[in-house]
Amino acid sequence: MLFSLTILGSGSALPTAERNHTAQVLQMDDRVILIDCGEGTQHQLRRFGIKFQKINHIYISHLHGDHYLGLAGLLSTFHLQGRTRSLTIFGPKGLEEITRLQFDYAETKPGYPIEFVTLTDDKYPIYEDKVISVEAHPVPHRIPCWAFYFKEKPKKRNINKEAVDSYNIPISAYDRIKNGGDFVLPDGTVLKNTELTYNPPPRRSYAFVTDTGFNPVLAEKIHGVNLLYHEATFLHDMTESATDKFHSTARQAAEFAELCEAGQLVIGHFSTRYKNADLLLQEAREVFPNTFAAEDGMEILIAV
Numbered sequence: 665m666l667f668s669l670t671i672l673g674s675g676s677a678l679p680t681a682e683r684n685h686t687a688q689v690l691q692m693d694d695r696v697i698l699i700d701c702g703e704g705t706q707h708q709l710r711r712f713g714i715k716f717q718k719i720n721h722i723y724i725s726h727l728h729g730d731h732y733l734g735l736a737g738l739l740s741t742f743h744l745q746g747r748t749r750s751l752t753i754f755g756p757k758g759l760e761e762i763t764r765l766q767f768d769y770a771e772t773k774p775g776y777p778i779e780f781v782t783l784t785d786d787k788y789p790i791y792e793d794k795v796i797s798v799e800a801h802p803v804p805h806r807i808p809c810w811a812f813y814f815k816e817k818p819k820k821r822n823i824n825k826e827a828v829d830s831y832n833i834p835i836s837a838y839d840r841i842k843n844g845g846d847f848v849l850p851d852g853t854v855l856k857n858t859e860l861t862y863n864p865p866p867r868r869s870y871a872f873v874t875d876t877g878f879n880p881v882l883a884e885k886i887h888g889v890n891l892l893y894h895e896a897t898f899l900h901d902m903t904e905s906a907t908d909k910f911h912s913t914a915r916q917a918a919e920f921a922e923l924c925e926a927g928q929l930v931i932g933h934f935s936t937r938y939k940n941a942d943l944l945l946q947e948a949r950e951v952f953p954n955t956f957a958a959e960d961g962m963e964i965l966i967a968v
C-alpha cells in the first residue's frame with residue numbers, strides 16, 4: 665500500500681518565497697488526506713502535482729491563521745470545479761461556523777456535501793475504516809490544538825503457498841487461515857497457523873505534531889511511530905521564547921523523537937528569523953541523527 669507524505673508548506677506564521685504556511689498531503693492507498701491548510705495551499709497542491717479533487721478528508725490542527733486560512737479558498741475551488749463527492753473536515757470548534765459563514769455571505773451553496781467533525785479532548789480515535797485509523801490528541805498551545813496520528817490497521821497473515829498446497833488445503837479455508845486460524849486435517853492432525861503462513865508486513869504510522877512544546881505525555885501515546893513530523897520553530901538558545909509561545913526548539917523536537925522511539929523525524933514550521941534550516945537540522949541531528957528538514961514539495965515514503 666502506498667503510504668507517503670508530501671510537504672506543501674514548511675514555514676511558520678509568515679510565508680516566504682521558499683516556505684509556505686503549514687499544509688501536508690498524506691497518501692494512504694487511494695486515500696488523499698490534507699493536514700492543515702494554510703493560505704496558498706491550493707497553489708502548492710497545483711505546484712506539486714497533487715490530484716486535489718481526490719482529497720476526501722481534511723484535518724485542521726488549530727485555528728491560528730497559518731494553519732487554516734487556505735481552507736475557504738480550497739473549498740470554493742472544489743465548488744467551482746463541479747465537485748460532487750462529499751468531503752469530511754475534522755477541526756476545532758468554530759471551524760464549521762467560520763466556514764459556513766463565508767459561503768453564506770457569498771450567497772453560495774457548495775455543490776458537494778461537507779461534513780464537519782469537531783475535535784474534542786476526550787475522544788482520540790476520530791476515524792477508522794478497513795485500512796487506517798486516525799487519532800487526534802490534544803496538545804498545549806495558546807488556543808486548542810491537536811496532534812494527529814495516522815496508523816495502518818493490523819494486516820492479515822500471508823499464506824505460505826507451498827505449505828497449503830502440500831496439505832491440499834481448500835481455498836475456502838484461506839480466509840480463516842489469513843486471520844490467524846489453525847487448520848485441522850481430516851485425520852484430526854492440527855496444523856498450526858505459523859506452519860501455513862508468513863508474518864504480515866508490519867504496520868506503518870505517521871504522526872503530525874505542530875504548534876506545541878515538548879510533550880512527554882504525547883510521546884507515550886505515539887510510541888514507536890515510523891515517521892514523525894514535529895515542529896521546530898526555534899533554535900535551542902530561544903527555549904524561553906519557544907516555551908512562552910507554546911512552540912518547540914529543534915533540540916526539543918529531537919528529544920521528543922528519541923522519547924517516542926520514532927523511526928524518522930522531519931522538522932518544520934521554521935521561524936523566518938533563520939535564513940535556512942541548516943542550524944536547526946544540525947541541532948536536531950546531534951540528538952536524533954535520523955532527522956530531515958522539511959522543504960516545500962518534499963515527498964517522503966513512510967517505511968518501517
Ligand SMILES: [Zn+2]
Nearest residue numbers: 726728805875
Ligand atoms: Zn499556532
